[in-house]
Amino acid sequence: MITLLSGNEAFARGAYEANVKVVSSYPGTPSTEITENLRNYPLIYAEWAVNEKVALEVAAGASLAGKRAMTCMKHVGLNVAADPLMTLSYTGVNGGLVIIVCDDPGMHSSQNEQDSRHYAMFSKLPMLEPSDSMEAKEFLIQAFEISEKFECPVLIRSTTRLSHSKSKVELKEQKITKEGNIEINPDKWVMVPANAKKKHIIVEERLKQLQIFFETAEINKTELNSKNLGFICSGIIYQYVKEVFPDASIFKLAAVYPLPIKRINEFLTKVKDVYIIEELDPFLERELRAEGLTVRTPKRPICGEMSPDIIKNIFLKNKKTTKNIYNDLPARPPNLCAGCAHRGIFYAISKLKLFVTGDIGCYTLGYLSPLNAIHSCICMGASISMAHGIDKATDGNYSKKAVAVIGDSTFLHTGINGLINAVYNKGCSTVIILDNRTTAMTGHQDNPATGITLKGESTYKLNFIELAKALGLKNITTVDPTDVEKCITILKEETNKDELSLIITTKACLYADKSVISNPHSIEWDKCTGCKLCLKLGCPAISFNIEENKASIDITLCTGCTLCVKVCKFSAISEYTTNDD
Ligand SMILES: Cc1ncc(C[n+]2csc(CCOP(=O)(O)OP(=O)(O)O)c2C)c(N)n1
Missing domain, CATH: 3.40.50.920 (Rossmann fold)
Structure with a gap:
């Protein structure tokens, strides 16, 4: 059967046809849909790992157990997974092991534009690069064959255009592959120097053999x-x-x-x-x-x-x-959604003019005007460690005490290490976990704090408060981020303490939990003075009519979060009612 598939859908189909047993990935544009699509393949065990390093290690374990395994990630994810990658090149594999890495030229949705081909050279591993969806599927199958033939992990590189555009794919039967058993061979799998020294020589020889193989391999075409x-x-x-x-x-x-x-x-x-x-x-x-x-x-x-x-x-x-044609399109800058749970706490932060080390997620948009509430954002997990660094560099005396903001998924990805470090080293910054109960930025994937697995099963739901207590934090507070007054009070209290504080926000992303959405609101122009205070929220549902000198709300966008009601000093905003009977 021939059908239209995106590159990412084709990779998922390829995993099925290649008889892959285990897939562990961490979401990241443009790679996310590969693993998401594996929900449709009951024969494949697929999971969201907490980060890319863990994902690759899970896949490595499955390979050691003799089964075909795969991991998918965005380009920066491979930086996180680089540590196991470099040494897995030495150990080699048992069952086939493929790593799909998706680059994002043009940075449509990324913090940098790195070229993952360097990782192939760096790790001395083969890398395939498909040109369309059919090749995405077929190269994946071949990558497993190469991985097993040369006993090494194989990298596949995709880019945004390939991952996200559709082309025709011929669906084939699932391959019958010989499944191996767990490999009890410590000299191969334990990379102490004595074994690694021997392995390095093998890696160099393998590279020569791979080059000879690709000289005649049919996939390279003239x-x-x-x-x-x-x-x-x-x-x-x-x-x-x-x-x-x-x-x-x-x-x-x-x-x-x-x-x-x-x-x-x-x-x-x-x-x-x-x-x-x-x-x-x-x-x-x-x-x-x-x-x-x-x-x-x-x-x-x-x-x-x-x-x-x-x-x-x-x-x-x-x-x-x-x-x-793209040059003629109007610019559409990104913005937090109307009703976004993050907006209230950022409004409070910006009112208090706090210095904030940010992290990666929807909340990075708190950096934008008019909130202007984030002052750094480097990579996932960096917020807490950077706030701790500022704290230590200024002997805790920085007039605007450093505050770290980090999403739930990002905290569990690599933020948790920074928090353990800050507790251990007697830091006194203020950390805010923005728990909106989802990995919103990449399309609402579940994570250990949502209590649901990739396959939709319920599982243990991580409790941030209990976790923080176990890490040794003494000051732990929760707050509804849309309660601006409460946010301001708590932020003032916690940033004045000479100890590390953790604030956890408790409102779900409205796209993860629709019950958060309520009736739209509107502005009574009789009461609106044109003070523009509501515009300081940066809500896309609120605009300003210059001729009338009045603010107004687009009821088709408003989700009834009532943040604007809370900031309006003239009680001009209330639930929208129609005059129709
Ligand atoms: C190393 C790395 N892996 C993946 C990503 C893609 N990514 C960006 S933000 C994010 C998680 C956002 O979720 P969360 O922290 O819960 O914040 P939210 O978007 O829900 O506000 C992910 C997976 C990335 N930028 N870097």
Whole structure:
């Protein structure tokens, strides 16, 4: 059967067809839907891990047990999982082990734009890069075969365009694979120096063997057309090149590491002008130059996403190029949703002008005007450790005591380590866990504090208060983040203490728990003085009519959170009623 699937749906289907037993992942755009789609495959055990390092280690355990295992993550997730990755390259695998890493060129939804191909070279592991959904599925199946043949983990790189766009896929039967048993071989799996020294030599030899394998592997393809113009490319860039230069010759790399140098050299002898086109870093360019190959590299942007238009502009400079339609679209800056549980506490923070180390999640948007309530955001988990660093650097005397804000999922990802550290080292910052009972930013995935697994089963629901007590915190308070007055009182109290404090907000994200939504409100213009205090909330449902000098609420957006009711000094906001009988 042939059907349309996104790259991520195709990866999930590939896991099924490849007879994968265990998948453990942590959400992150653009990779999330691979694991989410595994809900539809009852034969695969799939879970949300608390972070990517744990996810890879779970997959490694399943591989050690002789079963096929997979983990999926966004590019920055691989930084978190880099520690086990580097040494799993030494141990090797038992059952096939595949790591899908999804890069985000253009940073549609990411804090940086790193190019994960470097991790293949860094860890000396093979990396495949599909160009469409069919290849996503097929390369995944082949990746398991390569993993078992060479006894090593295999990386698959996707990018946002591949993961999120649909193309046709032929669905096939599930493969019957021989399942192994748990491998009792400590010399292989215990990486003490004596074993690791021997393994490093094996890793280097394996890399040579992988290169020989990819020289003849059918997945790397030579498409000979024009004798004058040719390209070397991989992944989604292949589609762009085909679109702009349908008659050109192409050396299409399926394996971006290690490279089939002899075959590329052969291609260079057959086509006069051969250009490398790639997205982000000049990875292929450097590798091929280091091998002494003479390749052309057009002047291209290293930052941002590639597109057919950019390729056209590079090569067809003087000819008519298509207009970039995206430039004409109105800007739509991100904002916390109307009724977002985070808004109230950020309003309180901004009123108190506190200095806030932020973290990654929907709440990062508290940084935006008019709330202006976050002063740093580096990576998941950094808020608590950075607040502790500020605290220590200023001997706890910083006039605006450092406050860390962190979401529930992010706290459990890597924030918890920072909190343990702050307790242990006698920190005295104030930490706020914004518990909206979901991993909202990436599309409402469950986590250990929601009490539900990826497969929708109920499980133990982690209790932040009990956890904090066990970690040694003495000052633990909870607050409804939409109760602005209470937030202000608690923040004043806790930031004045000479000890570490934890505040936990208790309102669910309205998209995770619809019962939070209530009737919309409206503004009585007779009472509205045009003071604009309600606009300081930055709620997208509230706008200002300049001619009338009055604020108004879009009732189609309002979720009845009543934050604006609480900040309005003139009692001008109340529940919306129609005059219709
Ligand atoms: C290492 C890493 N993994 C994954 C992500 C993707 N990501 C960004 S924020 C976030 C979690 C947000 O959930 P939470 O902390 O509960 O905050 P919320 O969005 O619900 O407010 C995730 C998974 C990332 N940026 N970095």
